[in-house]
Amino acid sequence: xxxxxxxxxxxxxxxxxxxxxxxxxxxxxxxxxxxxxxxxxxxxxxxxxxxxxxxxxxxxxxxxxxxxxxxxxxxxxxxxxxxxxxxxxxxxxxxxxxxxxxxxxxxxxxxxxxxxxxxxxxxxxxxxxxxxxxxxxxxxxxxxxxxxxxxxxxxxxxxxxxxxxxxxxxxxxxxxxxxxxxxxxxxxxxxxxxxxxxxxxxxxxxxxxxxxxxxxxxxxxxxxxxxxxxxxxxxxxxxxxxxxxxxxxxxxxxxxxxxxxxxxxxxxxxxxxxxxxxxxxxxxxxxxxxxxxxxxxxxxxxxxxxxxxxxxxxxxxxxxxxxxxxxxxxxxxxxxxxxxxxxxxxxxxxxxxxxxxxxxxxxxxxxxxxxxxxxxxxxxxxxxxxxxxxxxxxxxx
Amino acid sequence: xxxxxxxxxxxxxxxxxxxxxxxxxxxxxxxxxxxxxxxxxxxxxxxxxxxxxxxxxxxxxxxxxxxxxxxxxxxxxxxxxxxxxxxxxxxxxxxxxxxxxxxxxxxxxxxxxxxxxxxxxxxxxxxxxxxxxxxxxxxxxxxxxxxxxxxxxxxxxxxxxxxxxxxxxxxxxxxxxxxxxxxxxxxxxxxxxxxxxxxxxxxxxxxxxxxxxxxxxxxxxxxxxxxxxxxxxxxxxxxxxxxxxxxxxxxxxxxxxxxxxxxxxxxxxxxxxxxxxxxxxxxxxxxxxxxxxxxxxxxxxxxxxxxxxxxxxxxxxxxxxxx
Numbered sequence: 001x002x003x004x005x006x007x008x009x010x011x012x013x014x015x016x017x018x019x020x021x022x023x024x025x026x027x028x029x030x031x032x033x034x035x036x037x038x039x040x041x042x043x044x045x046x047x048x049x050x051x052x053x054x055x056x057x058x059x060x061x062x063x064x065x066x067x068x069x070x071x072x073x074x075x076x077x078x079x080x081x082x083x084x085x086x087x088x089x090x091x092x093x094x095x096x097x098x099x100x101x102x103x104x105x106x107x108x109x110x111x112x113x114x115x116x117x118x119x120x121x122x123x124x125x126x127x128x129x130x131x132x133x134x135x136x137x138x139x140x141x142x143x144x145x146x147x148x149x150x151x152x153x154x155x156x157x158x159x160x161x162x163x164x165x166x167x168x169x170x171x172x173x174x175x176x177x178x179x180x181x182x183x184x185x186x187x188x189x190x191x192x193x194x195x196x197x198x199x200x201x202x203x204x205x206x207x208x209x210x211x212x213x214x215x216x217x218x219x220x221x222x223x224x225x226x227x228x229x230x231x232x233x234x235x236x237x238x239x240x241x242x243x244x245x246x247x248x249x250x251x252x253x254x255x256x257x258x259x260x261x262x263x264x265x266x267x268x269x270x271x272x273x274x275x276x277x278x279x280x281x282x283x284x285x286x287x288x289x290x291x292x293x294x295x296x297x298x299x300x301x302x303x304x305x306x307x308x309x310x311x312x313x314x315x316x317x318x319x320x321x322x323x324x325x326x327x328x329x330x331x332x333x334x335x336x337x338x339x340x341x342x343x344x345x346x347x348x349x350x351x352x353x354x355x356x357x358x359x360x361x362x363x364x365x366x367x368x369x370x371x372x373x374x375x376x377x378x379x380x381x382x383x384x385x386x387x388x389x390x391x392x393x394x395x396x397x
Numbered sequence: 398x399x400x401x402x403x404x405x406x407x408x409x410x411x412x413x414x415x416x417x418x419x420x421x422x423x424x425x426x427x428x429x430x431x432x433x434x435x436x437x438x439x440x441x442x443x444x445x446x447x448x449x450x451x452x453x454x455x456x457x458x459x460x461x462x463x464x465x466x467x468x469x470x471x472x473x474x475x476x477x478x479x480x481x482x483x484x485x486x487x488x489x490x491x492x493x494x495x496x497x498x499x500x501x502x503x504x505x506x507x508x509x510x511x512x513x514x515x516x517x518x519x520x521x522x523x524x525x526x527x528x529x530x531x532x533x534x535x536x537x538x539x540x541x542x543x544x545x546x547x548x549x550x551x552x553x554x555x556x557x558x559x560x561x562x563x564x565x566x567x568x569x570x571x572x573x574x575x576x577x578x579x580x581x582x583x584x585x586x587x588x589x590x591x592x593x594x595x596x597x598x599x600x601x602x603x604x605x606x607x608x609x610x611x612x613x614x615x616x617x618x619x620x621x622x623x624x625x626x627x628x629x630x631x632x633x634x635x636x637x638x639x640x641x642x643x644x645x646x647x648x649x650x651x652x653x654x655x656x657x658x659x660x661x662x663x664x665x666x667x668x669x670x671x672x673x674x675x676x677x678x679x680x681x682x683x684x685x686x687x688x689x690x691x692x693x694x695x696x697x698x699x700x701x702x703x704x705x706x707x708x709x710x711x712x713x714x715x716x717x718x719x720x
Contacts, residue, residue, distance in 0.1 A: 131657075132697055139697070144567040146489070146584025220526040224656065239697040241657045246597055246664075247528025253587055261584055278583065323513065324579040332571075332579065363696075 005110050007091030007161060008037040010082045014075075015045035017053050019097040019226070024057045026100040032061040036106065037089060041067040043078045076200040079157075080174075086167040093127070093161040098226050101127075101159065102244040105222035108252060109161045112149075112216055115254040117163065122257070123204070123213035124166050126152075127159030127222035131242050133268040135189045136294060137373060139363060140268050141325050142219065143278070145261035148253045151214040153266040155204035158240065159223025160215070173207050182206050187299045188266055191377070194384030197391070209266050214257065220245045267295055270327040275306070278331040282341075291326040291339060292358065293350035300344055306330070307340065308358050309347045314340035320361040399429050400491060401477035403453065403466050406434035410482035412445035418485045425449070427491060428478075433466055442482075461542055462506070462552055470549035477549070480509075481540035483572050487581050490569040494543040496588035497531065497563060503593035504533060504563035506548050509541035509570040512604065513578040520628065520695040522604050523658040524566070527597035531590045533561040534600040539577070541570040559602065561593060603630060606660040611640070614664050617650060623674060627659045628691065629683040638674055642691055644681040645673035654694055 009027060013020040020040075027038070038061070040054040054066045073081065079094065086092040093109050095101055105127055116122045133140045134154065142150035162170075182202050184190040187209055195202045208214065225240035257263070263274040269289045276283045287304035288295075304315070308326075319336015320329050330339060338358060340347075355374060360367040404415055419425065425448045432439045432446075436454035443452055455465045461479045470477040476498035480486070490509060497507040512534050513522050524532045542562075544552070567582040593599065597614070599607040605625045612619050624634025626641035633639055638649070640663070645651075652662045653669015662672060671690070673680070 137697075141580060144580070144582045144584065146582065146586035226655065238655055238657070238694055241655060243523060243526055243657055243661060245526055245528070247526065250528040251589075255584075321579045322575050328580040331583070334579070 005091065005113055006033065006036060006089075007093050007109060007113070007163075008039050008085055008089035009106070010039045010041055010085060010092050010094045011054075012078065012082055012094060012096045013040060013042045013050050013054065014078075014097065015047045015050060016097050017047060017049035020050055021053050021057075022226070023095055023097050023099055023101070024053065026102075027095070028057070028059065030101055030103045030106060032106050034062065036062040037065065038062065039065045039067060039082075039085060039089075041078065041082050041085075042069065043075070044069050044072045075198040076203075079200045083162060083167050084171070086162050086164050091161060091163045092167070093159075095159055095223065096157070099128075099159055099223050100226060100244070102222040102224075102246075104245060104247065104250065105159070107250070108218060108222050108245070111252045112218075112254065113161065113163050115252075116216060117165075119257065120165065120169065121213050122166065122216055123170065123208050123211075124155060124215045125161040126156030126215045126217040127161065128156055128225065129218050129221035129242050130268075132239060133292075135191050135267070136292070136377065137239065138292065138359065138370060139325075142217075142262040142264065143270070143274070143325070143327050143331070145255065146253070147255040147260065147262070148219050148250075149255065149260075150217050150219065150262035150264065151257060151260055152217050152264045152268065153205070153208045153212075153214055154268070155201050155208060156215050156217065157201045158225040159221075169211075170204060170207055173211065174203055177203060177206065177210075184296045185298050186210065189294075190296055190385075191381045194381040194388060196388070205266060214263070216254075218245070218252075220247075265289075267292070267299075269295070270330075272302075272306075275327070275330055279333075285341070287341060288344070291330070293355065303344060304341060305344045305347055307347055308338055308354060309340075309350045310354060311340035311342045312346045312348075314342040314346070316341040320358065322361060324362070326362065399475070400427060400494065401431065401470065401473055401475065402428040403431045403433050403461075403469070403477060403479040404482050405455075405461055405466075405479065406432060406438040406442055406482050407459075408438070410434070410438060410442055412442055412447075415442065415446065415482050416448070418480065418482065419448075421486050421488045422491065423488075431466075431469070433463075434482075461540065462538075462544070462557070464553060467544070467549040467553040470544050471546050471553060473546055476543055476545045478509075479542045479544060480570065481572070483574070484509075484541045484570045485572065486541070487569050487571070487583070489582055489585060490541075492585065493565060493569045493582075493588060497565075497590060498543055498545045500590070500592075501545075501547070502531065502563055502590055503561075504531075504548075505552060505557055505560040506538050506562045507531075507543040508538035508562050508564045509543065510539040510564065510568045511566055511578050512536060512564040512600075520692055523695070524598045524600070525606070525610075525658065525660065525664075527591065528589065529591040529596055529598065530566060530586065530588050531563040531596070532566060532598040532600065533563055533593045533596055534604060535559050535561045535602045536600075536604065538562040538564075540572060540574075561599065563590070563593070601625070603628070603632060608636070608640070611660065611663055615666070617666075618663075618674070621649075621674060624677075627663075627672060629688060631683065633677045637676065639677045639680060640672060640674045641680055642672050642687060643683045644687065645675045645679050646681070647679040648673035648675045650674040654690065657694065657697075659691070659695065 038059045112125045221242040263271040288302045290307040293308040317337045318339040319334040320338040430450040431453045623638035624636045629642040652672040653667040654671035
């Protein structure tokens with residue numbers, strides 16, 4: 001392992017002393033090479049206890065540095081400044097204060113940084129593994145391809161790392177993009193429009209989609225999200241808790257983007273090239289994938305579509321199997337008509353009944369609750385978007 | 398090395414299903430095929446098969462690990478694979494069999510199925526991840542099993558007898574039976590296995606974590622002899638103490654419900670009162686509300702009531718200019 005690969009760990013705090021204390025305790029229980037730097041970066045909140053905790057925390061693995069911002073930067077600017085520390089340290093690993101780190105997170109990041117160092121299609125390294133799709137809360141299970149990782153065009157914010165090159169490329173893009181609006185017409189989930197102005201993540205997601213880059217995600221998590229109420233979380237929930245890695249000495253089995261069989265887009269849908277690698281009979285077809293039937297029309301541009309939406313004239317049809325994943329059903333050619341591949345114009349809108357059927361087939365327990373959440377979430381998102389627009393207009397005037 | 402492959406025939410078996418099940422093998426030259434089952438079935442199918450085979454009738458036995466099959470394996474010098482005739486093997490199945498049988502891991506046998514199938518009424522099984530591709534559990538190994546000659550001799554002598562088999566985290570075979578996870582392993586893997594004694598992913602016949610694992614990982618539990626009942630199923634065991642999610646009026650230790658899987662709450666000492674360690678007599682019966690909390694947690698369900706309250710509260714505030 002190169003000596004240069006000793007990224008700084010950055011713990012991000014604001015106004016939650018207990019949360020910061022828990023995060024630091026989890027970091028302190030980890031394994032690190034001598035000299036590993038820890039930065040505790042505190043946005044101004046007026047809560048003295050946060051600063052006291054940072055001060056009193058003993059970091060025995062290397063230098064500890066506390067950055068106290070004199071003014072309130074807001075979450076977006078604060079995270080951006082923490083990312084900028086990559087230039088100083090050769091890389092950073094960021095943990096917001098509602099996260100907990102796995103004991104061997106640092107080793108994973110160093111191995112991942114070394115493996116993907118030359119691949120500029122990688123936009124960052126996630127430490128968190130998703131068990132659910134962040135946008136619709138439905139289960140997410142990437143296809144097993146023999147590796148310990150998968151690729152997803154969603155920026156990780158629940159434990160993430162950047163090399164100098166990765167961060168510099170984003171910063172270059174962001175310099176031009178930061179004043180541009182973000183909308184579903186950028187081929188993004190509509191929900192992102194409802195995210196607050198303080199979200200840095202929505203920009204990073206747009207960057208990944210626009211430049212066709214990916215985050216590398218581990219199949220077993222190196223961080224978990226306690227989802228305590230904060231800037232972006234209204235209610236304490238446990239759905240974002242994910243099992244963390246307990247291996248003491250793991251040789252991570254990475255695959256390149258070109259060899260991976262687990263490539264997912266910003267909607268957590270399999271990329272067409274992934275399905276083509278797994279099903280050579282799809283190789284010659286030019287199609288979009290919308291298995292959950294939730295992509296906006298503007299995100300569907302290719303002549304063919306593979307979707308759970310109703311289709312008048314399917315070329316191929318696939319069923320759904322209990323306990324499976326939609327991608328696995330397609331790859332195995334499960335018998336049935338839940339998913340259709342056909343001309344894009346042959347598809348109608350997703351119906352509530354089809355959605356309920358799909359959720360029941362793929363989820364079993366709690367399907368009705370998940371379906372109702374699916375029905376309410378877009379309404380909530382529209383309220384939030386309207387509110388955000390009003391705020392923008394107010395600012396502009 | 399040629400792998401002995403024992404295919405157990407039942408009333409539904411046909412030459413077509415058998416050949417479909419073996420279609421992913423690079424070549425049938427890599428296996429020595431044995432047809433097992435009732436003699437009449439073996440005779441009926443065998444004539445229709447186009448590939449070379451040997452007959453090993455097992456009259457009166459429906460189990461895959463029947464004495465005639467185990468005796469045949471025990472006499473050989475290579476690990477064997479025993480499957481039901483409706484099982485389809487993945488491309489990676491043989492690699493897995495070779496890797497999982499290369500060393501004595503302490504398991505009674507190796508399943509080719511991930512253990513999600515084990516208990517239909519049980520919540521989804523999410524094993525601890527200790528960096529190893531295998532999980533040890535004292536449950537039925539399912540319809541595709543790898544067995545070494547030594548394991549076969551041992552099974553012949555004392556049967557499974559509650560011992561653990563090793564299972565992959567993703568299945569290396571599939572069937573049309575909906576009890577089995579269809580999301581199979583699709584890539585080539587550099588398999589990593591730990592011996593059972595070093596594994597953290599060790600489970601009993603209900604897929605509850607073994608007390609030994611918790612004692613090893615949680616110093617505060619090391620001194621206690623206890624049974625584990627995190628899912629509150631009610632099975633107490635005969636240890637003097639019990640660790641359970643059932644309501645407890647005299648706990649010695651308590652743990653909350655925040656992390657996943659459930660045993661992680663014990664491993665990381667999460668504060669709270671969902672799980673208690675106490676004498677078995679201190680526990681009451683499982684309540685519906687506790688059961689619902691557990692299920693909601695393991696299924697990662699949104700608390701819809703809480704969500705609705707939040708949602709409606711916002712709408713109410715919006716509708717009321719005075720607020």
